[in-house]
Amino acid sequence: MSTLAVHDHGVVHHEESHEHHHKATFLNTYVFSQDHKYIAKQFLVTGIIMAFIAMSLSILFRIQLAYPEKSFPFLTTLLGHFAPNGRISADFYMSLVTIHGTIMVFFVLTAGLSGTFANLLIPLQIGARDMASPFVNMLSYWFFLMASIVMLSSFFVQSGPASGGWTIYPPLSALPKSMPGSGMGMTLWLVSMVMFIASQLMGGINYISTVLNMRTKGMDLWKMPLTVWALFLTAVLGVLSFPVLVAGVVLLIFDRSAGTSFYLSDIVLNGSVQPYEGGSPILFQHLFWFLGHPEVYIVIMPAMGLSSEVLSVNSRKPIFGYHAMVYSLIGISVLSFIVWGHHMFVTGMNPFLGGVFMITTLIIAVPSAVKTFNWLATLWRGNIRFTPAMLFAIGMVSFFISGGLTGIFLGNAALDINLHDTYFVVAHFHLVMGSAAIFGMLAGVYHWFPKMFRRMMDERLGYLHFWLTFIGAYLVFFPMHFMGLEGVPRRYYAFTEFESMKHWLTVNVFITWSAIMAGIAQLAFAYNFIHSIFWGKKTVQNPWNSNTLEWTAPIEHHHGNWIGEIPTVYRWPYDYSKPGHDEDFIPQHIPFSQTMSSNLPHDFEDNPGGLAEHTKWTDAQKANEAVK
Amino acid sequence: MGFKHLINSKKTLSLFAAFVLFGTNLMAQTPAQGDAATVDKGAMWTGIAYYVLLFLVAAVCVAIVGKILRVYDLTQKMQGKKGINWNGVMGICCAIFIVAGIYGAYWSLTVQGAMKLPESASAHGGSIDDMFTTTTILTLIVFVITQICLFGFAFVYRGSDKRKAHFLPHNNTIEKVWTIIPAIVLTILVVFGFFTWQRVENSSQQKGDINIDVTGHQFAWEIRYPGADGELGSLNFRLTTAANKLGVDFKDRHSFDDLSADTLVVPVDKSIRLNIHAQDVIHSVYMPHFRLQQNAVPGLPTFFKFVPTITTAKMRMITGNANFEYLLYCNKICGSGHWNMQKVVRVVSQAEYQDWITKQKPYLSDQLRKELHVADSKPANQVSASNRLAVNN
Ligand code: HEM
């Protein structure tokens, strides 16, 4: 309540003297800014940089997979002792996949995605002047940046970065002697992760309280755009599941440095008997995946929300089945807490438990299917405007279908026996997460760029970027399914020692070159992004003829978002192409009294007064007709 | 105010850019060790310069095409015509993509799909393969229909100024239909999957005809067969030494006749129980030809019971590969040697198996004997004599 009061007070200032009551200095405007719009940009730029770094790492290990026996002197120049004689070492290969996965999942698709769009869109779309606690919001960014720096700093450690896979299963990650990356690199990984989770919690609590308490007049929950619903539910998932990972990580830290045995038991390492007793490595897997599975939905749900919005705006049609979309998001959120065991079918967990997890897992496919069909129905008989954002949203749906369907194989415990930890899994999660979620994020960047930077991105470069990336991603990940079906395990440094895997070498070369092409296409995006920030075409206030509130805020950014009063909301955000209205969109802040010709009885379901007005008006119209 | 906006995002961005560049430079400066690398430095830089040049040429081409398009667009507009209709172009691209994409998927499925595993070499694997086929058919139908709808709609309903979209916020009937149909299909899959899974796993609860211990450590597998008594001696990790690699407990009398082997040889059509152990970190016993995988977890012994149905010799004929071998590999990240932790698995006839097992060395090696001072209590010839009975059936 007090924050609300402070903000109202701020409004008065805005109106009267157009000056802040605290002095705007360089530091608090451009570095330690508490303005949600600026923090969003900080998250975005950091996220994009992390994405480019993680992508470069993937190109490095793809080179190793495609040319396991060739020497590339430039690798030695670039990486020093991590790549002796022009070849990436087996240990460093493991580090590369580990850090690639960690950065992509956590730093890009969790912080970069939610951080950017929750910050930008929640206050602007629900009509709030800022987050519930701008200061904590600022801290959330700085913790994220520190976590990123610590994570990257592990590349400068002699023994190399963490290398036990992004899932860091103990005992591998708990025993510093079991591999070089489990030494200092793993310590840095854990420290970074703790800071990262702190950042997530501060952000998440803010998003939740802002959505719950600070909506503008008229913005009830069922008038919120799907973006806000998705970001809100994502934050709830994060707040409930990330603390469990902290618990897991803290116990791991104890095992590593305090000599406890939470995850360790009966260990003989390199022939020497270790004193650990009574722990269970499986405990860590339960804790990890209790976060880990909700985490994958933390990654995909914002992408779903952004895509829903972009698809609707650019089809010039209401999103099909708004209520079903919200209920399926809620369903996915709830179910995502009871399916984590599908990552552990073959760990030796009780088979009956495996059966239960398989049932819950396949249930979660139903709301996902509903969402997909609703997106298709949204396109049906639309008037589709192919902005780059729209293309990326369509691409997101395509990847989500392809990757989601393979989930039905993996969720089936019997099939998972042979598919677990093979390239089939790699193909699955890269399509559904590495591609679909990234595409949702890119759709968001292209769509809300004008809101963030007051300029437009170049459309043609956007088209080029889309097609190269879209085709590239399919070329990279589609063949991996078949490697998995032949039982090729993931995280293998080279396929050279196995006669049976050698026929995949040509496919690996093909995949690597596709990946390099897709990687180069990202330079088109980087150029477009940076160039447009400074020299892009100036935007108009509502460039996409969109209904949501953020486009009613002035183009120039103000601390407080709207000059004067915050608009009141009267209708849902999807009144596109409503029959009877002359334009093909009616923004949320337009009252029904101004759109008599397009109102429907359905618009007044919980508003008897409005319905009476509407009936009176239609009767009058009818009478007029009769007179004519 | 205006000035502040000017430095607003530019400053931060260029700072970030500088940081990134600096970062990569730093990376490059980590001490280079490989002497071989220094020799052809010159060649290396020309190689890199070549690729950079190639990239620049491509970038220039893209820029030129972009400029041409823009000029064309502008002249069209100056002549009062409409510029390039990007909606139309992208709609057509979507149509091309779906046709080419479906063909590509078909090609990939038939050519690369043909490289998948041969028929299952275990009894339970058949039902897994059947499930797989059913699931593949169902998902492929959904895949093709939804992708065609997606890009088909994108093409058919590409935007035009003349049309207005059809206002269709919801339709409860169709929504119910496409909630219930997936629910039914998934229920069928779940039920079949559940029973298949129970069958596969429950069979592994029973005691096998032959018990074999498979133990993973960095980076190899150790294999232990029971001796004449058909029972494996118990383990205690504290007893592990250089000679007693697995920590077999010789207080247990079953331990004395245990055998250690280099290859996992199993007789066809017998039920085999693999007892799976790990010593240091988690490994995973993965034998894809038998549709078999089970993690090896330190401190948590696991097992998998299966019945091999196709001998190695027969599989060589089926695959047309005279050198074919079944393999066991490690499928859980376990360190730098993870990628090469293989063991040959051989399925042989009953007679061949009996022949083979008699030739295996006792686990209780001479050195271990010395260590344990048991040389007197159990004469060597007695152990080897009893080996013949190890088949225990
Ligand atoms: C240029 C595009 C990409 C390529 C070529 C690529 C390639 C790969 C490959 C081949 C692996 C498996 C390595 C192995 O088994 O040894 C892998 C792992 C992984 N990738 Fe990607 N990837 C890309 C983009 C992404 C994106 C966008 C994400 C974001 C979610 C992502 C997340 C992951 C994760 C989580 C892993 C698992 C890491 C591990 O388990 O160690 N990747 N990637």
Ligand SMILES: [Cu+2]
């Ligand atoms: Cu999961």
Ligand SMILES: [Cu+2]
């Ligand atoms: Cu291993």
